[in-house]
Amino acid sequence: MSWIVGLLLITGAFFAFVAALGVNRLPDFYMRMHAATKAGAFGASLLLVASAIHFGSMRAVITALLIIGFFYLTTPIAAQTLAQVAYRKKVPLWDKTGRDQLAEDEKED
């Protein structure tokens, strides 16, 4: 059982590391936000599953499920709010970005 917990711990921490790597290396604010929210939430949920297996009690399982649910509910909301404000404030896109569909839609309206 401790092998499963250890494997989940390493995998979750690795996903948190990938999220930070994306935040550090990607060229654009929007891409950075995409890396931080998706990979970060997935890594945290893997770690929570690991801790739920490790403790094995009802309380730990419920706490872990609560945190996972809360995390997956709130991370997209925070990211969407932030991206909306950033787009309105005209944070520049990467100069190699192919198309800006939101700008095209707003031009059509």
Added chain:
Amino acid sequence: MESEFAVYFDELGTPLAIATLIGSLFLLAAFGLALVRIIKGPTAFDRIVALDLIGGICLCAMIFFAVHFDQQVLMDAAFAIALVSFIGTVAFARYLGGGEQ
């Protein structure tokens, strides 16, 4: 004092201890990378995203503490961190929006 260290050395070879060590090194590297982005981020939005990620990394570190020291209470601390991190990010976004919406 000495006996506590002896316990840790006994547990040093178990798979859980090795996984905790490797995982904490990953988390430390992630923390450093996010901190670099906070220092050099061109706009305030980049800094907020990195700060949000650091909140998530703190949550991960809290779970590592909970598993390593067998303290189930620390999972509640992780829940509190998740809550505060979300509220902080949304508050920062609204503040930078300037109340135009």
